Each structure stands twice: as structure tokens, then as C-alpha cells.
Amino acid sequence: MxxxxxxxxxxxxxxxxxxxxxxxxxxxxxxxxxxxxxxxxxxxxxxxxxxxxxxxxxxxxxxxxxxxxxxxxxxxxxxxxxxxxxxxxxxxxxxxxxxxxxxxxxxxxxxxxxxxxxxxxxxxxxxxxxxxxxxxxxxxxxxxxxxxxxxxxxxxxxxxxxxxxxxxxxxxxxxxxxxxxxxxxxxxxxxxxxxxxxxxxxxxxxxxxxxxxxxxxxxxxxxxxxxxxxxxxxxxxxxxxxxxxxxxxxxxxxxxxxxxxxxxxxxxxxxxxxxxxxxxxxxxxxxxxxxxxxxxxxxxxxxxxxxxxxxxxxxNETPDLVDGEKDLPVERETLSVAIDQFTWRGQAVPALRDVHLDLPPGKMLGIAGPVGSGKSTLLSLLLRFEDPIQGFVSYGGIYLPDFRLGEWRAKMAVVTQTPFLFSRSIADNIALGKPDATREEIRTAAALACIDDDIMQFPEGYETQVGEKGITLSGGQKQRISIARALLLDAEVLILDDALSAVDGRTEHHILKNLHDRAQHQTTVVIAHRLSALEAADEIIVLQKGHIEERGTHAELLDANGWYAEMQHYQQLEQALEEA
Incomplete structure (x- = not known):
């Protein structure tokens, strides 16, 4: 009883x-x-x-x-x-x-x-x-x-x-x-x-x-x-x-x-x-x-x-993250990261160490580095999926744990490297974060993501059902629909986590140009393995084994002749061979 x-x-x-x-x-x-x-x-x-x-x-x-x-x-x-x-x-x-x-x-x-x-x-x-x-x-x-x-x-x-x-x-x-x-x-x-x-x-x-x-x-x-x-x-x-x-x-x-x-x-x-x-x-x-x-x-x-x-x-499972009580500032503020060391639970080797950077409003930050260098860990801290113990992430000088978690994440529009689509129409998937969006707004976002022409070629256009997890679409189409979804939100911070890996170079160029043209009011974080996606960034950091090995603009990093320059040369050679 x-x-x-x-x-x-x-x-x-x-x-x-x-x-x-x-x-x-x-x-x-x-x-x-x-x-x-x-x-x-x-x-x-x-x-x-x-x-x-x-x-x-x-x-x-x-x-x-x-x-x-x-x-x-x-x-x-x-x-x-x-x-x-x-x-x-x-x-x-x-x-x-x-x-x-x-x-x-x-x-x-x-x-x-x-x-x-x-x-x-x-x-x-x-x-x-x-x-x-x-x-x-x-x-x-x-x-x-x-x-x-x-x-x-x-x-x-x-x-x-x-x-x-x-x-x-x-x-x-x-x-x-x-x-x-x-x-x-x-x-x-x-x-x-x-x-x-x-x-x-x-x-x-x-x-x-x-x-x-x-x-x-x-x-x-x-x-x-x-x-x-x-x-x-x-x-x-x-x-x-x-x-x-x-x-x-x-x-x-x-x-x-x-x-x-x-x-x-x-x-x-x-x-x-x-x-x-x-x-x-x-x-x-x-x-x-x-x-x-x-x-x-x-x-x-x-x-x-x-x-x-x-x-x-x-x-009875207590959430790892405790919700804060402060409201976010009305004005756009600088996002600051100061991580002395961050280690995942159950791991012995730190995933990040001595990572310090500032991202002013309206600027673009590029993040590069080999697999396992700490890029996804840094993104988790920015989205507050985890809280650092030795260090902090702040917005306008206030630590992220002090803000309401839902409000903070609402400031972000994120496109991950493995996009997720629901078993709904293409229009519903693009308007996921803004259900009341008009068809014109949806098409505008899709055009910026270079997917509008593809959608209009489908027999049912924007009413096409994508199937479970977008099974009826190609990888590049799914990525571009996810980008359109993020652009429709017009959030303060846009995060692209290797979100262009499945599109060809020409399409990538057009999408990046569209983003650059509208990014004057939007802070952008781009994580990419294809370095051409980072050329327009105001600052680029190169992570190696959890710490910042190189930082600067695209031109400065090429002049430094480090990992970034070597990888850029390799990718250009690879592209030339493909074209040949």
C-alpha cells in the first residue's frame, strides 16, 4: 500500500x-x-x-x-x-x-x-x-x-x-x-x-x-x-x-x-x-x-x-547543471572564455587547458584543429552542457551558471556536424525554432543556406516529408536545411560545428558569403576541418591537445607556417588533384 x-x-x-x-x-x-x-x-x-x-x-x-x-x-x-x-x-x-x-x-x-x-x-x-x-x-x-x-x-x-x-x-x-x-x-x-x-x-x-x-x-x-x-x-x-x-x-x-x-x-x-x-x-x-x-x-x-x-x-536524478536566476542583459555583450583546465569525468587527461579568448558582438571566431583537440569540448562549455571547475565562461562579465539556462541557450542557433531532422515536412523542420514563421521567411532562410532550389525541385516542394531523421535527403541537403533552420532564428550567436562538411566547395563558398553579408549583427562561431570555411573569421584559434597552439587571422596563420598553414597547403593540393 x-x-x-x-x-x-x-x-x-x-x-x-x-x-x-x-x-x-x-x-x-x-x-x-x-x-x-x-x-x-x-x-x-x-x-x-x-x-x-x-x-x-x-x-x-x-x-x-x-x-x-x-x-x-x-x-x-x-x-x-x-x-x-x-x-x-x-x-x-x-x-x-x-x-x-x-x-x-x-x-x-x-x-x-x-x-x-x-x-x-x-x-x-x-x-x-x-x-x-x-x-x-x-x-x-x-x-x-x-x-x-x-x-x-x-x-x-x-x-x-x-x-x-x-x-x-x-x-x-x-x-x-x-x-x-x-x-x-x-x-x-x-x-x-x-x-x-x-x-x-x-x-x-x-x-x-x-x-x-x-x-x-x-x-x-x-x-x-x-x-x-x-x-x-x-x-x-x-x-x-x-x-x-x-x-x-x-x-x-x-x-x-x-x-x-x-x-x-x-x-x-x-x-x-x-x-x-x-x-x-x-x-x-x-x-x-x-x-x-x-x-x-x-x-x-x-x-x-x-x-x-x-x-x-x-x-530522483539530480541535474548536473543548476539553473541560474539572473536575466540576460538586453544589450549584446562580449562572450569570454577563461579555462585553466577542464577534464571530463572519468578521464585522466585534460580535454582543455589554458584556453583564454574574447568574442565581441558581431565578430566571427574560427576554431580549427585535428581530431580530439578539444573543439567539441569548447563548444559544450559555450552551450553550457558542462560547467568548468578550473575557469569560467562569462557573458558581459557575468558567469554563465548565474543566468537562466533556457534563456542562454535561446540566444544560440546551433548547427551540428550530424544534423537531426524530424519526421515532418521540410517547412516544419526549417521553422522548428520559429513555428509562426511565414513561408516567405522560410524560403529566405533556405535561399541563404543554398537549399531553396533543391527543395523546389521536389514534387511537393516545402511540404515534402523528409522521413525519420531525414532519411530521404542527402547529407548535404540535411546540413543545409539545418543551416536554414538556424538562420531563420536570427539568434544572437550562430554556431556552425563542421556544418559544411557534406557540401561541395562552391556551395560552401556561397553559403559563407551569405553568412558574411548578414553577420554584421550576429556573433558567429565556426568549427571546421575545411579551412576555407574560416577565411573570413576575425580571429582563428588552432587547438592542439586541448590548448591554443596558434591564433590570428587567416593571413597571419598562413605566414606563421604552423599546423594551420601546412593543413591549408594540403587541402589546396587535394582540391587541385580532385579538379584535375
Missing amino acids: RIFVELSWYFRQQWKRYAGAIGFLMLVSLFELIPPKAIGWLVDGVMAGDVSRNTLLTALGGIAALWGLVYVLRVVWRVWLFGAAAELGTVLRDKLYRHFTTHSPRFFERYRTGDLMARTTNDVKAVVMTAGEGVLTAADSAIMGLAVLVVMTTTISWELTILALLPMPVMAILVNRFGTQLHHRFSASQAAFSSLSDETQSSLNGIRMIRAFGLEQQQIERFNAVADDTGEKNMDVAKVDAMFDPVIYLTIGASFFCSISGGGYLVATGAMTLGELTAFTLYQGLMIWPMLAIAWLFNIIERGSAAWIRIKELL
């Missing part, structure tokens, strides 16, 4: 619905106590010849009308109760999603995508069932069971009532034992479902690679192994599930056997009338649902408890 305490915060929010539903449930229980008593009275009356035909028909009509009223009341309280429970699912999913957005990338390294999906779907569903079916069975079995016991004991025969309850302790012991087993097995089955979801997601995302390498059979075998394990775990749950109903039905059968045997003896000895025994058996029939509900309640609670533990595990 601990899960009901854990969910008390929601029950307090929805107390009107739950109180109304339970109130109607009590009224229904009260009304359902009337027919058995009335039928018992009619049986004795018919046996004695004291009930006329009109009286019998009137009584039966009244009982039918009462059952009709009970039906209506049951519909009303079920709508209230299950409506409140369904809303809990919305609240939990919203809470989980918002919680996910507060975490750094490290959180998503610890939890796989399939696992997170399983917890926000199956586990939430189990908790919702507890808040709906669980409350129903707990309240209904308690109210109806107690009411029937009181009536049976006080108005008919307390001796026969005790006799009918003799099998109950055995049932309670077995149900409690099965409930404990179910809790552990359901936890294991949910974990297995998480693995299955993750394996499915990975397989579908990598289907091209699987086919390219001819790994279909190997992947099928791997998937089958995960699916079989999930099936075994679910079968373990089903085996425990299957034990509940037989125990309940055997208990019910034993209870009726005791009551009919004892009641028959009492009727034969004259201690009880036939009508009273009829009423008693009808009341005992009303006890069938509470008895079934006890087993069902244990089942629901154990499932919900196991699911809630998995959900709480996520919600």
Missing part, C-alpha cells in the same frame, strides 16, 4: 474527483444491500402465501429500478475516478520530459533511449492503473465487503458468517506470497522490456548499416535473443498471475460450501428461514467481487510499485 502514500501528492490535487467517486461508490454499496434483503423477504412471503401478485410485481419493479440507478451511479463514479487516473499519466509524462530537458548529455549516456521510452510508457501505464483500478478495487472491496459483513452478521446470522469466512486466512497468506513474487518478477520483466525497446530502436536506426554490411541474419539472431529473454520474463509474470484466480475461486467455493452446509442445517433445525438463507447467499454473492478484488488489488499494487520505483529512479 506504500504506493498510495507515494502518490498522495496527486490524490490531494484531485481530491474532489476521488472524494466524489468514493462517495458515489458508498451510495452504490448502500443501494446494493437492499435487493438481497427484499428478495429474502419475498421468498418467505411467497412460501407463506402472504405476498399478492401486485405486491410481488411492484417489489420486483422497484428492485429493477434500483439496479438501473446503481448502473447510472457506477458510470458516473467510474468516469470521475478513471478520468483522474488518466490525467496522472499526462502529469507524469510531462514531468519526466521536463526533467529530461534539465539534464546534461551525461544523463543520456547512463540511460539508453529504449529504457527511457519504456519507463515513460509501460511504467507510467502501470502507475496510472494503480491510481485508477487500484483505488477502485481498494475502495470498492473495503466498502462493499465491510457493509455486507455488517449486514450478514447483524441481521441474519453471525454464526453462519464466521463459518463462511473460515477459508479467508488461507487465501490471505497465499495472495501475500504471490504478491511478493509478482513484484520481483514484474520488475525484471520491465527491465527486459527496456532492453527490447532499446534493441529495437538501435536496429531500426542502423538498418542501412546492417544491410550494407550484410548483417541481417546476425542482427535477427541478436534481436531474437533479446525478445526471447523478454518473453521468458513476461512468462514468469504470467505464471504468478495465473496462481491468483484459482486461489480466489477455490476460496469462494469453499466459503459457499461452508455457508450452504451450515445454512441447510440451520434451516432444517428451524433456526433460520429459507428466505433468510436465500438473502445470506445473495449477500455472499456480493462478497465475490471484494474477494476477487483483494487478489486483483495485490496484483495491481505490486505492478504499480515496481513501475513507480523505476520512475522515481529517473525523477
Whole structure:
């Protein structure tokens, strides 16, 4: 029952619905106590010849009308109760999603995508069932069971009532034992479902690679192994599930056997009338649902408890980044980086050391360097995916952790080296950050990114569906659509993280020219392996093993004859060979 305490915060929010539903449930229980008593009275009356035909028909009509009223009341309280429970699912999913957005990338390294999906779907569903079916069975079995016991004991025969309850302790012991087993097995089955979801997601995302390498059979075998394990775990749950109903039905059968045997003896000895025994058996029939509900309640609670533990595990994860409270300056300010040393958790070698630079508003910073030199780490610090310990990143002289995280990232328009497109139209993907953008604004941004002509060649133009992750587009098209998306935002800071690697040299030249023409009001950070993308930068830094090896303009770095000049010469030679 601990899960009901854990969910008390929601029950307090929805107390009107739950109180109304339970109130109607009590009224229904009260009304359902009337027919058995009335039928018992009619049986004795018919046996004695004291009930006329009109009286019998009137009584039966009244009982039918009462059952009709009970039906209506049951519909009303079920709508209230299950409506409140369904809303809990919305609240939990919203809470989980918002919680996910507060975490750094490290959180998503610890939890796989399939696992997170399983917890926000199956586990939430189990908790919702507890808040709906669980409350129903707990309240209904308690109210109806107690009411029937009181009536049976006080108005008919307390001796026969005790006799009918003799099998109950055995049932309670077995149900409690099965409930404990179910809790552990359901936890294991949910974990297995998480693995299955993750394996499915990975397989579908990598289907091209699987086919390219001819790994279909190997992947099928791997998937089958995960699916079989999930099936075994679910079968373990089903085996425990299957034990509940037989125990309940055997208990019910034993209870009726005791009551009919004892009641028959009492009727034969004259201690009880036939009508009273009829009423008693009808009341005992009303006890069938509470008895079934006890087993069902244990089942629901154990499932919900196991699911809630998995959900709480996520919600109890403290975000690595703490949100600040300061508002960002209205005026554009200088972005400053002063990193003495930054080391990723779990790593021994610093990813950055002695990195100091200032980026005034409207200027362009170029970042170059070999693979693993620290470019992506520096970008993570600028976007505040991580906070440095030895050093700081500031804006207008104020440290980034002091600002509201959402406001800071809203200042950025980022195009990564692996662009992500949603399964929507091209227009919707470009307008992702500005949903109210007009078609003219969307086309203007696309033209600046040199993708408008390509889009207009598609049969459906801007309404073309790109498929999951842009599967219907080439790498260069996806990059240019991502650039158009960033340009449409017209954010204060534009960051291009090797965002032109999949486009040809001529297209790159046109895009960079367009960016340069409109960059007077926009601060730009360009990370590139192709150094021609950095020629127009106001300052270029070359990172080597986490520190700034060279810095200056394009011309100054060429004169320095360092890594930058050597790489520029190599790339020019490579281009000449390709053209030849």
C-alpha cells in the first residue's frame, strides 16, 4: 500500500474527483444491500402465501429500478475516478520530459533511449492503473465487503458468517506470497522490456548499416535473443498471475460450501428461514467481487510499485547543471572564455587547458584543429552542457551558471556536424525554432543556406516529408536545411560545428558569403576541418591537445607556417588533384 502514500501528492490535487467517486461508490454499496434483503423477504412471503401478485410485481419493479440507478451511479463514479487516473499519466509524462530537458548529455549516456521510452510508457501505464483500478478495487472491496459483513452478521446470522469466512486466512497468506513474487518478477520483466525497446530502436536506426554490411541474419539472431529473454520474463509474470484466480475461486467455493452446509442445517433445525438463507447467499454473492478484488488489488499494487520505483529512479536524478536566476542583459555583450583546465569525468587527461579568448558582438571566431583537440569540448562549455571547475565562461562579465539556462541557450542557433531532422515536412523542420514563421521567411532562410532550389525541385516542394531523421535527403541537403533552420532564428550567436562538411566547395563558398553579408549583427562561431570555411573569421584559434597552439587571422596563420598553414597547403593540393 506504500504506493498510495507515494502518490498522495496527486490524490490531494484531485481530491474532489476521488472524494466524489468514493462517495458515489458508498451510495452504490448502500443501494446494493437492499435487493438481497427484499428478495429474502419475498421468498418467505411467497412460501407463506402472504405476498399478492401486485405486491410481488411492484417489489420486483422497484428492485429493477434500483439496479438501473446503481448502473447510472457506477458510470458516473467510474468516469470521475478513471478520468483522474488518466490525467496522472499526462502529469507524469510531462514531468519526466521536463526533467529530461534539465539534464546534461551525461544523463543520456547512463540511460539508453529504449529504457527511457519504456519507463515513460509501460511504467507510467502501470502507475496510472494503480491510481485508477487500484483505488477502485481498494475502495470498492473495503466498502462493499465491510457493509455486507455488517449486514450478514447483524441481521441474519453471525454464526453462519464466521463459518463462511473460515477459508479467508488461507487465501490471505497465499495472495501475500504471490504478491511478493509478482513484484520481483514484474520488475525484471520491465527491465527486459527496456532492453527490447532499446534493441529495437538501435536496429531500426542502423538498418542501412546492417544491410550494407550484410548483417541481417546476425542482427535477427541478436534481436531474437533479446525478445526471447523478454518473453521468458513476461512468462514468469504470467505464471504468478495465473496462481491468483484459482486461489480466489477455490476460496469462494469453499466459503459457499461452508455457508450452504451450515445454512441447510440451520434451516432444517428451524433456526433460520429459507428466505433468510436465500438473502445470506445473495449477500455472499456480493462478497465475490471484494474477494476477487483483494487478489486483483495485490496484483495491481505490486505492478504499480515496481513501475513507480523505476520512475522515481529517473525523477530522483539530480541535474548536473543548476539553473541560474539572473536575466540576460538586453544589450549584446562580449562572450569570454577563461579555462585553466577542464577534464571530463572519468578521464585522466585534460580535454582543455589554458584556453583564454574574447568574442565581441558581431565578430566571427574560427576554431580549427585535428581530431580530439578539444573543439567539441569548447563548444559544450559555450552551450553550457558542462560547467568548468578550473575557469569560467562569462557573458558581459557575468558567469554563465548565474543566468537562466533556457534563456542562454535561446540566444544560440546551433548547427551540428550530424544534423537531426524530424519526421515532418521540410517547412516544419526549417521553422522548428520559429513555428509562426511565414513561408516567405522560410524560403529566405533556405535561399541563404543554398537549399531553396533543391527543395523546389521536389514534387511537393516545402511540404515534402523528409522521413525519420531525414532519411530521404542527402547529407548535404540535411546540413543545409539545418543551416536554414538556424538562420531563420536570427539568434544572437550562430554556431556552425563542421556544418559544411557534406557540401561541395562552391556551395560552401556561397553559403559563407551569405553568412558574411548578414553577420554584421550576429556573433558567429565556426568549427571546421575545411579551412576555407574560416577565411573570413576575425580571429582563428588552432587547438592542439586541448590548448591554443596558434591564433590570428587567416593571413597571419598562413605566414606563421604552423599546423594551420601546412593543413591549408594540403587541402589546396587535394582540391587541385580532385579538379584535375
